Structure formats: structure tokens, C-alpha cells
Amino acid sequence: MRVAREGQGKVVGGILVLLGIVAIVEGVRLHALRTEMVAGAVVGDDTFPLIVGVALLLLGGAAALVRLPSATVTFPRGATRARMLWGLALLATYWLILSPVGYTASTALISVGLFRAMGGYRWPRALVQGAVTTALLYLLFRVWLLQPLPPGWLGS
Amino acid sequence: MVDVLGQLAGGFGAALSPMNLLMAALGALLGTFVGVLPGLGPTAAIAILFPLTTVLSPVPAIIMLAGIYYGAMYGGSTTAILLNIPGEVASVPTCLDGYPMAQQGRGGIALGIAAIGSFFAGTLGVVVLTFFAPFLADQALRFGPPEYFGLMVLAFTVVAGLSGGSLVKGFSMAVLGYFLSLIGLGPSTAEPRFVFGWTPLMSGVELIALVVGLFAISEVFLGLEEKRVAIATTIRNVFPRLADLRQAAPAILRGTGIGFLLGLLPGCAPGVTVFLAYDVEKKISRHPERFGKGAIEGVASPEAANNATSSAGFIPLMALGIPASPPLAVLLGGLLVYGLQPGPLLFQKNPEFVWTVIASLYIGNLVLLILNLPLIGMWVWLTRIPYGILGPTILLLAVLGAYTVRNSMFDVAVSVVFGVVGYFLRKYHWPLAPLLLAFILGPLLEKYMIQSLSMSGGSAMIFLQRGVSLALLVAAGILLVTSLVLVRYTSRRVKQETAEEMAL
Numbered sequence: 226m227r228v229a230r231e232g233q234g235k236v237v238g239g240i241l242v243l244l245g246i247v248a249i250v251e252g253v254r255l256h257a258l259r260t261e262m263v264a265g266a267v268v269g270d271d272t273f274p275l276i277v278g279v280a281l282l283l284l285g286g287a288a289a290l291v292r293l294p295s296a297t298v299t300f301p302r303g304a305t306r307a308r309m310l311w312g313l314a315l316l317a318t319y320w321l322i323l324s325p326v327g328y329t330a331s332t333a334l335i336s337v338g339l340f341r342a343m344g345g346y347r348w349p350r351a352l353v354q355g356a357v358t359t360a361l362l363y364l365l366f367r368v369w370l371l372q373p374l375p376p377g378w379l380g381s
Numbered sequence: 382m383v384d385v386l387g388q389l390a391g392g393f394g395a396a397l398s399p400m401n402l403l404m405a406a407l408g409a410l411l412g413t414f415v416g417v418l419p420g421l422g423p424t425a426a427i428a429i430l431f432p433l434t435t436v437l438s439p440v441p442a443i444i445m446l447a448g449i450y451y452g453a454m455y456g457g458s459t460t461a462i463l464l465n466i467p468g469e470v471a472s473v474p475t476c477l478d479g480y481p482m483a484q485q486g487r488g489g490i491a492l493g494i495a496a497i498g499s500f501f502a503g504t505l506g507v508v509v510l511t512f513f514a515p516f517l518a519d520q521a522l523r524f525g526p527p528e529y530f531g532l533m534v535l536a537f538t539v540v541a542g543l544s545g546g547s548l549v550k551g552f553s554m555a556v557l558g559y560f561l562s563l564i565g566l567g568p569s570t571a572e573p574r575f576v577f578g579w580t581p582l583m584s585g586v587e588l589i590a591l592v593v594g595l596f597a598i599s600e601v602f603l604g605l606e607e608k609r610v611a612i613a614t615t616i617r618n619v620f621p622r623l624a625d626l627r628q629a630a631p632a633i634l635r636g637t638g639i640g641f642l643l644g645l646l647p648g649c650a651p652g653v654t655v656f657l658a659y660d661v662e663k664k665i666s667r668h669p670e671r672f673g674k675g676a677i678e679g680v681a682s683p684e685a686a687n688n689a690t691s692s693a694g695f696i697p698l699m700a701l702g703i704p705a706s707p708p709l710a711v712l713l714g715g716l717l718v719y720g721l722q723p724g725p726l727l728f729q730k731n732p733e734f735v736w737t738v739i740a741s742l743y744i745g746n747l748v749l750l751i752l753n754l755p756l757i758g759m760w761v762w763l764t765r766i767p768y769g770i771l772g773p774t775i776l777l778l779a780v781l782g783a784y785t786v787r788n789s790m791f792d793v794a795v796s797v798v799f800g801v802v803g804y805f806l807r808k809y810h811w812p813l814a815p816l817l818l819a820f821i822l823g824p825l826l827e828k829y830m831i832q833s834l835s836m837s838g839g840s841a842m843i844f845l846q847r848g849v850s851l852a853l854l855v856a857a858g859i860l861l862v863t864s865l866v867l868v869r870y871t872s873r874r875v876k877q878e879t880a881e882e883m884a885l
Contacts, residue, residue, distance in 0.1 A: 233809045234549075235599070237553065237811065238553075241553055241556070241557065244557070244560055247575070248560060248563070248575075251574060251575055253575065255567065255572060258570075258572060258606055259569075259570070260678070262570065263569075263570065264383050266569075266835070267834060267835065267838055267839030268830075268831050268834040268835055268839060269567070269569045269570065269831070270567025270568065270569045270570055270574060272827075272831060272834070273559075273563065273823075273826075273827040273830065273831075274563055274574060274575075274832070277556060277559045277560050277563060280556045280559075281411075281556050281557075281560060283552070284549065284552055284556050287549050287553075288549050288550070288553050293547055293549065293550065294547055294810070298637075298808050298809055300608045300808070304698060305605065305606055308605060309602055309605055309606065311798075312601075312602065312605065312773075312776065313602075313801065316598075316776060316780065316797050316800070318611035319777075319780060319793075320780075320790065320793045320794055320797055323784070323790065323793065324790050332777065332781075335777070336773060336777055337774060338773075340770070340773050341771065343605060343768060343769060343772050343773050344767065344768075344769025344770060344772070344773060346769065350845045354770065357772055358773070358777065362777060362781060364776065365433075366781055366785055370433065370436045370785070371436065372436065372785040373785075373788060374781075374784075374785075375784075
């Protein structure tokens, strides 16, 4: 799928303007707090957010209005897009289940899913690869690097 | 001079300890392995492997990161030569003659010349770093907050060099990076900023989670989309003949000179110097028609320039805290994670650390040469691991790496979100390096600005009234203009050679 890049400046510019407004609102809040809390201080935690807010507004405006280098961007379609979306969905699921389910079960589950979805491997091979990857990552992080991993409900 | 040599000797004493040697070798091996994977450049390599170093103490960790950096640079040359795939823009000129050499069955020779040129240029760069950086740091010792602010503004000019051809895009990304750096507790009153009542935001955005998302996770999705293939070539001989060396030596020398001198300028990334080196070589050649068809000088010169610039980049990084390229920006982040503030005080406060790292750079270069020439066959074999296995493994490694830094699920979410954001930004050629640079420098810029303005009672004139601060601001202006000229030149050349835009 080919998407023209003309709209990119408006999208990013809009986001920057939005963030600029957020920064200025937060800066104003902090400014009020500073004048209330620290008597006589001419600068404080509000100064930089206000400067960054103004810069975001200016650059957001520029990004939306200035003509950026034009070309077309191709996005994947069909099987490739499906693989990418599955990969992303599995990553998001990993974030959701890693803490409650624990490292071993969640990593085994997600790695099998990733090998199946992104690599296109058959179930038996994906299961073996998932188990090996889970074990190797456990060795790396828990045994070698001595990092705590979420135990979850299953306690491991 | 004697003092420097004495300190360097002390550095070698520490760097040659078994643990540090192991870390240098491991870093070089891991870096080469990731760098050799098609499309993954040094920045992605450091991003993927960064979390693994966080459990080490600062010295072996930085030694390992530097080894990863050098290794990944060399790994990038391998894919450029054998596959015509440049991991980063700095490898584009290497493709021009390296790939034709590989097609002619001389891929091994091209890799050998690249390794020798890289070793020579890298080592020479470290020699100058050894003597020049302490001098520079000495000068900078007289700095107060306004001078440091000037230095941070100077560092900001690097953004122009990393903008990939569009200043609006570069500076927009930089300000976005500053915005992200503001999240958390305010430096003056510890009042929560941009937290909106959500506790996880109180501790701010973690650098490693951001790096992993922007550079590692997004890279996997891009790789999946590009259907990256394994190297099918078999490499036999990587040791160049004497005639090859004789032909390449002057090009290596010239490439080193160009790369090193320009690399000293903050904001001059390897992506800029490699094209200059290649063009100079072609211009002065008696047979310019050979270029693009497998000229050995076309590989030797840009490879030497690339490594010379990378090594020269350590000088402003270590002495002033200014990173000249995206991987050095990640490395700067690494130093900060280990509680070390690069800059003049680093030489004063942590001399053992500085000299051990400098000594390890010599060792790293040598280790790379010793390991890589005989191991090229193995690297080529490793690239045959299918992307269907590599992609998921890198994703899991990245996510768990982000988690283990603070044992925080919030950091996992940050890495995944910025993985998606990074993917879209890269698709539309919005440069990520300025975002990262500003994210790292943001808190420092804020600190020095607040301190300076507090000193002057709120008057910004303080930055113009003090000689060094004024000189730094003027230098920033001059460098900005120089960077713009060089970036324009490089963007045009990249477009000529690849018909697309690439971040420098």
C-alpha cells in the first residue's frame, strides 16, 4: 500500500502543537506553584516546560505548514502486514500477562505465538523454539545476569 | 605528555584485567554479530544489547558497550560489501565498490581491507583522543553554569547534522525529546511535572526503554517488512595480497585524515565524512572510471573515514559530553545510566575510569582485528539464521531488557509504544537521533539554564557577558552553518546513490 507523505507534516505538526499546549498549561500551573511556594525565585521547574511548550508550538506549526521533502511511503499488505500486526498484538499481550502470569508461562506462550505468527513456523517447531527461547532467556537474565523476573501466579 | 602516558599505562593495567578483556572481546563479538545481521546498524546493535550491560559495574559495562559499538560498525561493513545492504548511511559508500568486489569473487579481500582500514583509522583516532581529550577537558574545567549552558547549546547543533536533510523534522524531533525528558519530578522543587496523577510517570521515562523501543523494536518490524535475506556468499580468503595493500594504503591514510579532522567537529557524523572521503578518492584517482565497479580504494577510504570519525567522536563525547552520532548518543546515555557525567569533570573525578576506557579502546580495536579476520566465515554463516527466528528473539530480548532495568511493567509499555512510534517515524524519515540526543541532554540543559539564570537574577545577558559562554554560543552558530552545508552535500549524494533519504 503506497501512502503519500504530504499529510505527515500535518499529523506530526498537530501532535506537536497539542503537546505544546499541554507543556504551556503545565508550565503555567508550575509557575503559579513556584510563586506561591518559593518567594523571590526568578526561575524554576516551570521555566523549561514553558520554553519547550513555545518551541513545540512553533515547530509544530512549521511542520504542518512548511513543505517537507515529498515522496511516497509503502506500507506492507497481505501476509506481511498480518505478521506485523500479530507481532504487535502479541507484544501488547506480553505486557498485559507478564506480571500476573509470571515469566516462564507468559514467555513460553508469547514466544511460541511470535514464532508461529512472525516466522510462519508449524506448531511443533514453534513449540520447540518457544521452549528453547524461554529457557535461554531465563539463563541469560535470571542465571547469568541475576535479574529478578516476574514470578506471577505460578511462582516462576 | 609524561603524565598522560603514565595515566594511560595505569589504564592499560586495569583494562588488561581478565574481566575487562573478556568484556572487550564479548562486546566486539556481540556487536559484530548484531551488526552483521542485514539492516541492523550500530545504533540498533547498542540498543538491543544495552540492557544486558546494566548489571555490570561501570568500567566493564562501558568497555563492553564500546566493543559493541566498534563491532557493530565492522559488522555493518560486512552486509554492505556482501549484500549491498547498508545498516546505516555511513555504510552506503562501502556498498558502491564493496558489493561489485563481492560479485567479482573478491568479497573476502574487500572485507579484509575494510578490517585493516578500520583498525588503522580507529587506532589513530584513539591515539589523538589520548592526548587531545585531557587538554580539552582541562580548558573546560574553568566552566561555570553559563559556560556549561553554552556547551549544551553547542551540543544542540549536532541536531542539524542528524536531521537527515530536513531541519524542521530534526528540530521537531529534538524538541519532542526535550518534552519527554521533562516528565517526572522537577529538578528544583521535586514537584511532579506532566504526571497527571499517574504514579508510574513520577519516575520519568527510562532511557533504556526509550532506546529499546525506538531503535530495537521498530527495527524488527522494519526488518520483517523488508523480508531481509541471509548472505549466500561463501568467503574463502580475507587476507589481502601485498599489491592490494599497496593500492589501498594511501586511500586509508586519506580517509583517516578526512574522517578524523571532520569528526572533531561536534555535529559531523560518519555519514557525512564517508561520502567526502569517497568523493575525494574518486576525484584524485587516475582512473575514476574504476569507481563503482569494484575499486579497492572505494572501500578502503570510506571505511577508514567511518572509523576515524567514530574514534574522533569519542573526543567531544568524553571531554565535553557532546555525542556526534546516534550510536554515541546511546553511549552517552550509557555513561549517564552508570552515574558518570561525560565532560571535563569526568577526567577529574573518575580518572581511573576514563583511562581504563581509553586503553580499552586500543584493545577493542586490536581484538576486533584479531577476531574478525579469521571469523568472517562464521559471521557469514550466522547471518543464515532466518529472520523468523531472529525477529521474535530480538523482540523478547528487548522487552525483557527494558523490564529488568527497573523491574517495571511501565517501562515495558514505554518500549512497546515507542517501538510503534519509532516504526512510523522511520517510515516517514523523521530522524530519531535528535529525539534521543535531546532526551539525554534535556535535563542538563535545564539544570545549567536554571543555575545561570538564578545567578543573574533572571537576565539572559549572562550568557553573552561571559567570554567563554559567548564564544561557545558563537561556535554553536558557526557549527550550525557548517553542519547545514555538509548535510546538504551528503543528502544530495545519498539521494544520488540510493534514490532515497536516509538519516545521517
